[in-house]
Amino acid sequence: MCRDYLQPALLIFASIAIGVVGWSGHVLLLPVALGFPVLWSIARTRSVAALISAGYFLAASRGLPQGVAAFYSSDIWPGLLLWLCASLSFVAVHTVLWAGAARARPFRYLLAAVVMAIPPFGITGWAHPVTAAGVLFPGWGWWGLGLMTAGLAGLVTRIWPAVAVAFAGVWLWSAAICTDPKLPEGWRGVDLQLGASLGREAGLQRQRDMIATVGNAASDGARYVVLPESALGFWTPTVERLWIGAFSDGDARVIAGAAMVAPGGYDNVLVAIDRKGGRILYRERMPVPGSMWQPWRSWFGENGGAQADFFANPVVAIGASRAAPLICYEQLIVWPILQSMLHDPDFVVAVGNGWWTEGTSIVAIQRAATTAWAKLFAKPFVLSFNT
Template structure:
């Protein structure tokens, strides 16, 4: 029940990420691994409670599975992720009074936040750093981890109480010293309500192209110089798609306007003609492409596992390089967070040491826009932007 309560207070509907400090404090008092497992499993089960419904809508929506099978698979994922993320905390439970609780807490945090387990590292306690030390980047992250480690020792050490007081004082300074970052002038993000993209025929794709272009034109006519669209809004960037967009993109280039589109880019040579389960072998990147007056691309460093990233299957997204640099767009350095990356810390490592001008988040939430998961995703990426002191520009398709 403690894990459930913290999840509801920290994440939607509570939105008070500072209460994540309570988790290591409670965990440090447990002497049995089953107690620690139940604490953290309750937290992860509650925070990720929408996984069964999301799986049902996603896989049934694309016709991969029947609704009942997709829901059952979602239940397996829901239970599995909670046990996997709770396991390090259970294994590292301090079973003796002299156990190094702070070191164990830090090790558990790193295990659940960094790959390989960090591939599903949503709801990480690290998000407390954004709530406590806005704008302090790497220093804020380190102080946030120190706060979590100190909470694990708070009942066993008077020194931990003094350190905790100092860390709280630093948090007060961070909030007093901080300022609200402003978005660059002329940049807008466009939320759309186009739903799921059906790529089975060109008529449907062309209708999506027309709707997207008209929406983009509305954004530019309102005075914007850069318009950002959601992730995967137009699907695979086929030759036909490039042809439809060609004239409009030339107009944008001539008028010095830039469009940021969410597309899937086929990897060269990925369609080998070798049938697997009756389908061609296809690899693609879930990308943000810059067109019009600018040029560039940014690939998702971690597409959503099983949904898009499934290397064992005939069709799968691939992971972009963690070393991708910021993109220079309309004179500004822009960092990107593409959909599932909103939930994770490790893809954004560069933000901790080199601050760009803004963070652009692109998401496609046609299958979860009405669920708590969509609010938790927004909280997660906002916490990242808050810690790094960046203005956040976010485009979502519902």
């Protein structure tokens, strides 16, 4: 009787530990997440598989309650509620697709992995183990993703110890030769520490401070300067004229986050500015569910919230190059980066506004995930965050 309870308890505690360590924000620790499918397959009952899934996901996304409380300036309870609700899709998918029969497990797990990578369930598909492909197979691109997929299937079979040993060997080899992707030539990502005021304080002095920041980066030789999500506040004709005038005598180009009012709500965008003018470069495909993307408003005839363009503009043209843009939340899920890579961009541009994540590992996880995907496809990348 004691053994009947001991094994499930150990599996659940192990899943929690894997979620904490694998998603700690250190890119080289991402392969720890590959322990989850092993535990999921070892579960003897569907209920234990559900608890293992819940332990892993809740541990991996542990920064959400505190972050939501900071975002809304509220107590911890709304964050806890959102944390639990966000876990439902992950737990439901892995519970429904769990199989007692060993033969069915590889197909069932791969189906769960695909379902959690694309909408609608992929909207909350955080902590996806496939993200570790960039650590294990840097530069292998789609072949590396294929090997990782085959390895995930192997981890839920009876030969999982052999697969795990093979992955461990590849992991050690990769760690020994690890190098981070380089910046695109002539690019500079600027990190800011302006807290909650970024995007909310849109006065003239703030715009001038941003212009000065870009000027300093350009004076060091950067031709393209990237500012974080929401750096410009709302994108208006007045803001556009101010920025164009500031760079009328130079060759620097600015890529910066902004918000643009749209019918029924607003778009979270990246804006490109040079001496010739400004233009909307990119509209975010997947804003943060709940705090930004609120599709239920339309059900009640209300407006507001950020709009989602799920599969729009996967790559954008910047000069003679093509970039894969990722804004904040898009760095935590799978399909935006893979959709962009289908178009073979020259590099990745990732921005975020993580002031509300202070005291959590969320921004570090975003950076680690972006680094891993860039390493997998051997793409240079530029990051810019506000904290």
